[in-house]
Amino acid sequence: MINERVEGLFHAVGGGDRMASTDMFHREEVQLASRNRGMPLEALKYNITPAGMHYLLIHFDIPYLDADTWNLEVGGLVANPVSLSLDDIKSRQSVTMPVTMECAGNGRTLLEPRSISQPWGLEAIGTAEWTGTPLGPMLEDAGVDPSAVEILFTGQDRGVQGNEIQDYQRSLTLEDASRDEVMLVYEMNGQPLQPQHGFPMRLIVPGWYGMTSVKWLTKIEAISEHFDGFQMDQTYRYKQDADDPGEPVDLIRVRALMIPPGIPDFLTRTRLLDAGPVALEGRAWAGRLGVDRVEVSANNGESWDDASLEEPVGKYAWRAWSRDWDATPGNHILSVRATDSKGNIQPTDQPWNYQGMGNNMVHRVNVVVR
Ligand SMILES: Nc1nc2c(c(=O)[nH]1)N[C@H]1C(S)=C(S)[C@@H](COP(=O)(O)O)O[C@H]1N2
Ligand SMILES: [Mo]
Numbered sequence: 538m539i540n541e542r543v544e545g546l547f548h549a550v551g552g553g554d555r556m557a558s559t560d561m562f563h564r565e566e567v568q569l570a571s572r573n574r575g576m577p578l579e580a581l582k583y584n585i586t587p588a589g590m591h592y593l594l595i596h597f598d599i600p601y602l603d604a605d606t607w608n609l610e611v612g613g614l615v616a617n618p619v620s621l622s623l624d625d626i627k628s629r630q631s632v633t634m635p636v637t638m639e640c641a642g643n644g645r646t647l648l649e650p651r652s653i654s655q656p657w658g659l660e661a662i663g664t665a666e667w668t669g670t671p672l673g674p675m676l677e678d679a680g681v682d683p684s685a686v687e688i689l690f691t692g693q694d695r696g697v698q699g700n701e702i703q704d705y706q707r708s709l710t711l712e713d714a715s716r717d718e719v720m721l722v723y724e725m726n727g728q729p730l731q732p733q734h735g736f737p738m739r740l741i742v743p744g745w746y747g748m749t750s751v752k753w754l755t756k757i758e759a760i761s762e763h764f765d766g767f768q769m770d771q772t773y774r775y776k777q778d779a780d781d782p783g784e785p786v787d788l789i790r791v792r793a794l795m796i797p798p799g800i801p802d803f804l805t806r807t808r809l810l811d812a813g814p815v816a817l818e819g820r821a822w823a824g825r826l827g828v829d830r831v832e833v834s835a836n837n838g839e840s841w842d843d844a845s846l847e848e849p850v851g852k853y854a855w856r857a858w859s860r861d862w863d864a865t866p867g868n869h870i871l872s873v874r875a876t877d878s879k880g881n882i883q884p885t886d887q888p889w890n891y892q893g894m895g896n897n898m899v900h901r902v903n904v905v906v907r
Pocket of ligand 2: 594
């Protein structure tokens with residue numbers, strides 16, 4: 538379908554100023570938060586996140602799709618355009634891979650000021666075991682023309698964002714789309730995809746922030762130029778202000794999260810612990826890279842101690858970390874930070890940007906010990 542500009546149809550509570558800088562949340566943000574749940578951080582306990590605890594991010598509506606009539610068009614600059622049924626795709630080579638997926642907006646509400654959008658704390662994360670077929674061999678069978686530079690992925694969902702009526706679409710360079718780990722998947726944790734996770738089929742691009750893994754996939758096209766659609770060139774950009782074209786948001790940045798220790802206070806979620814030894818634990822990941830180091834601080838970052846690491850759950854999945862702490866009575870700020878295999882370390886200060894993307898600032902947890 539055609540994309541179309543529409544001006545002045547919708548009026549957001551945030552008005553023209555799409556930033557907020559207090560703990561007051563707009564109704565629109567709360568509305569998005571109840572549609573797009575996060576993974577409760579206690580679920581960091583699992584190697585593979587149970588499907589019902591994995592985070593969700595859906596821009597428009599969840600389309601109602603019938604697997605019997607659904608098909609996938611593979612076309613554009615290819616020698617052999619095809620229309621594939623779900624059975625056609627299931628009859629191809631099958632792979633199962635654990636992948637840690639994170640929304641690019643994870644950590645957005647911790648930025649000051651924050652961009653008005655899906656108001657994530659730190660829960661836009663999950664690791665699922667995805668089953669499907671590698672995309673590369675399918676592109677080979679289609680016979681992608683040498684003049685093609687990108688592969689464009691179109692989802693069935695349609696809506697309005699930034700005054701533009703659009704299908705949800707993202708592209709990858711031919712090189713990125715052809716990497717071994719890129720898959721078209723029809724199962725999550727051994728079950729058919731749930732409607733909200735892209736039934737009957739979605740793309741999974743390990744190592745990239747989640748926006749690239751297009752759900753409810755209906756079309757794959759080889760194209761001769763960079764795709765400049767809304768979800769590529771208007772949003773998912775590291776921008777400093779509204780007019781800055783910015784740089785594209787792409788690979789997942791290194792991050793560690795802690796399972797909140799002790800028990801929570803219902804409203805504030807501040808943790809209550811008894812004095813004595815506490816086993817602090819959590820998970821760390823770095824997208825396409827490995828996690829080389831995780832450190833924990835019990836004095837708000839004045840000093841850091843190395844945590845021990847378990848083997849990663851998969852090449853593109855998180856690894857568990859743990860460190861014992863001797864809790865003393867009083868209020869403490871616990872912190873955790875990770876370093877990736879290229880030496881990138883999580884920042885102590887916010888890596889602020891206009892859209893609230895890629896905020897991998899260290900995780901801090903307030904605890905009260907008695
Ligand atoms: N078609 C379509 N695909 C989509 C989206 C969407 O809104 N529509 N959201 C993207 C974003 S921003 C993220 S973070 C992931 C979330 O995948 P999940 O809901 O299965 O965790 O899906 C991506 N794929
Ligand atoms: Mo996302």
